[in-house]
Amino acid sequence: MSLTPATAAEAGKAAEARTPLADLGKDDPYIWMEEIEGTRALDWAKAQNARSLPVLQGDPRYADLEAKALAILNAKDRVPGVSFAGDGSLRNFWQDADHVRGIWRRTTLDSYRTAEPAWETILDIDALSKAENANWVFKGASCLPPDDTRCLITLSNGGKDAVTVREFDTTTKSFVQGGFVLPEGKQNISWVDKDNLLVAREWEPGQVTKSGYAYVVKAWKRGAPLDSAKEVFRGTPDDVSASAYALTEPDGAVAAILANRGVSFFEAETYLLTDGGPVKLPFPLKHSVQGYVSGQMLVSLEQDWAEKGLKTGDLISFDLAALKADPAKAPPTLVLRPTARQSVESVTTTRNKLVVGLLDNVKGAAMVFTHGANGWTQAGLDLPANSSIGLGSGSEKDDRIFITVTGYLTPSTYWLADAATGKLEQVKASPARFDASTHVVEQFEATSSDGVKIPYFVVRPKGVKYDGSAPTLLYAYGGFQVSMTPAYSGVMGKLWLERGGTYVVANIRGGGEFGPAWHEAALKAGRQKAYDDFFAVSQDLIARKITSPRRLGIMGGSNGGLLMGVALTQRPELYNAIVVQVPLFDMIRYSQIGAGASWVGEYGDPTIPSERAVIAKYDPYSNLKAGQKYPEVFIETSTKDDRVHPAHARKAAARLEALGYPVLYYENVDGGHAASANLAETARRQALEYIYLTRRLMD
Structure with missing residues (x-):
């Protein structure tokens, strides 16, 4: 086989002498x-909390901010989002x-339509x-179609990604005696039918990928010991993970069983699991199976498929029967090709329809697609314009289908x-949590270092004076193909916008x-582009004299926390406050910490010298230096975060202190990657953030 330029480059890197x-x-x-x-480590974190929390919580305004945040989060008149169940x-x-950890509950559609369901x-x-x-955090329920009365309940100790799984009967509202139970682990579970599961987990000690996830999938039959489960698919320890799941018809019948081999975070192989073993489907590595409806399997492409005439971003379909009969000959059908300023944001299905959430210049729309003898036809849903459109259940x-519409x-x-008739009914509207009459929303563009136009939204007071005096909070993420779309935040509005x-x-x-x-441009060697984009927006805000x-x-979290670290070390003169939430920070060791090995596809591999050289240029941890004009930063993390390890935040704070810089640090002992296991903890974290921002930017 001849190598494409991309694979040739990868082969060249593979030939480099790796650093252990x-x-x-x-x-x-x-x-x-x-x-x-x-x-x-915990003693250090507790000492940091004991030093930093009195500074922030001792501010006379803190208690009021926390109370307002908690009132919004606990409000009885919040609109409950719902999902359809087969029963x-x-x-x-x-x-x-009254329900700090939460309740899983149900109602009828007629009752839901009323003011008091x-x-x-x-x-x-x-x-x-x-x-x-126990310190249980509810992580969701996977229910068996078509009735959805038998469910696999996922419970986390304190918010970790590692979970325990137990079978639950919604008709009796109790755990099934002698039912399926899986002990704690990072695992993936899917129903086949009432008596059979597909389970990916650490079957033997150490049988996980370098990222800490399962790569062996087994079929487990009801009543049989877990260790008797039969292997049906295996990836490799160098993969990110492996999993398997069933595509089902509306009546619950299994249409196909698929396995996913996550070669990297963004690359995957999809297999049909057959009686004769796994059969690899001939898809490009960068693809995602999005669903199944009307006999059609939906696939999105994150790279060109040149031999099929398909482009990055296309949404395509395959006739499942043809795919099962001969994968090599089954032809793809183009469902939707977004323009340069559009993207497919979400895909979901109803009994007979495909519904696509589309972003058009970062504004939402919803399209309905119907499959018939002549292929796919489409129609739009007449939802409010200039909004974010979220596809629900x-x-x-x-x-x-339930759909949410929101804006800043x-x-x-x-x-x-x-979706069959296009009829729309607004069933609920969330109450306003802050006075929005004083602000307006605008969209601008900044020009990045390479000339690319970077859009950004500004939510500002109507009467703002363009003299650089407006206290301004800039948020971004910039990774993993996650879109930042307009969304309503009652807490942000109350604790920030309403206060000017x-x-x-x-x-x-x-x-x-x-x-x-848009994602591909900032991968690996292109990573600095994301940071340059952020600095361009920062400078544009200053140039327009919106702020100074x-x-x-x-503020930014996780990958956005890495962005905050880069901003601190590369352009500290632009900012007077930096909130670093559950961050990546030590990028030389990131692939050894937590689930970091799974993100090599995003950032590169530090063991490859050429890739490490790129990473080292922006790595915040090693680029912290004495004698710089760093603002006092606020760093926060969670002990229970087993995804982005708290060591990143800990080491950032420790090195800043060692270099003589003031730093505020908060480590929540629960909460997982969200840094909050319940609403009270969320309110505390948000109040800490906004009192810090108040002190740095408004005072």
Whole structure:
């Protein structure tokens, strides 16, 4: 086989002499912080909390901000989002002051339409935690179609990604005696039928990928011991993960069983699992199976498929019967090709329809596609313009689907759409949580270092004076093809906008606002483009005199936390406040910490010298230096975050302190990657963030 330029380049890198993983950063004086719950690390974190929290919570304004945040989060008049269940009910997970850990509950559509729906509790997580003396966080339920009465309940200890799974019966509202139970682990589980599951987990000690995820999938039969499960698919330890799942007809019949081999975070192989073994489907590595409807399997492409005449960003379909008969000969059908300023944001199905959430210049639309003898036909849903459109639960009984519509200043409205007729019904509207009458929303563009136009949204007071005095919070993410779209945040509005603040969201490269190519531009060697985009937006805000470095603060989490670290080390003169949330920070050792190995496809491999050289240029941890004009930063993380390890945040704070810089640090002992296991913890975290921003930007 001849190598394409891309594969030739990869082969060249593979030929480089790799640096042993264990040698990277081995002389780091803070490597002990990587022991996630080590006594020394936890003692350090508690001491940091004891030093930093009184500074922020001691501000006379803090208590009011926390109370307002908690009131919004616990509000009884919040609109509960619901999902269709096959038993005819609508289901919802709800948390408030009386249900701190939450309740899983149900109602009927007729009742949901009323001002005060009648809810029936299915499972009370607070009561379960008390009965079992456990710190359970509800991570969801996977229910067996078509009735959805048998469910696999996923429970996390304190918010970790590692979960336990138990079979639950919604008719009796109890765990199934002698039913399926899986002990704690990072695992993927899918129903085949009532008596059979597909399970990917750590079957033997150490049988996980370098990223810490399962790569062996087994079929487990009801009543049989877990260790008797039969292997049906195997990836390799160098993969990110492997999993398997069933495509089902509306009546619950299994149409096909597929396995996914995650070669990297963005590359995957899809296999049909047959009686004769796995059969690899001839898709490009960068693809995603999006669903199944009307006999058609939906696939999105994140790279060109030249021999088929298909482009990056295309949504295509395959006749499943033809694909099963001969994968090599089954022809793809183009469903939708977005323009350069569009992207397919989400895909869902009803009984007979395909519904696509489309972004057009970072504004939402919803399209309905119907498959017939002549292929796909399309129609639009007449939803409010200039909004974010979120596709919710689709019904397998008919063609209804729930859709949310929201904006920065517009509380979310909940719509019930009939995808077959186009009929729309607004069933709920969230109450306003802050006075939006004082602000307006605008969209601007900044020019990045390579001339690319970077859009950003500004939510500002109507009467703002363009003299650089507006306290401004800039937020961005810039990675993993995640789009930053307009969304209503009651807490941000109450704690920032209503108090005179300006809020900005930058749609920098690395995200998915304009499809896979927008993401691809900032991968690996192109990573600096995302940061240059962010600096361009920052400078544009200053050039327009919307704000000034004295009044400009920034915030980002996870990959966005890495962005904050780069901003701190590369352009500290632009900012007076930086909130670094659950960050990546030590990029030389990132692939050894937490689930970091799974992100090599995004950032590159530090063991490859040429890729490490790129990473080292922007790595915040090694680029922290003495004698710089760094603003006092606020760094926050969670002990229970087993995805982005808290060591990143810990080491960032420790090195800043060692270099003589002031730093505020907060480590929540629960909460997982969201850094908040319940609403009270969320309110505390948000109040800490906004009191910090108030002190740095408004005072």
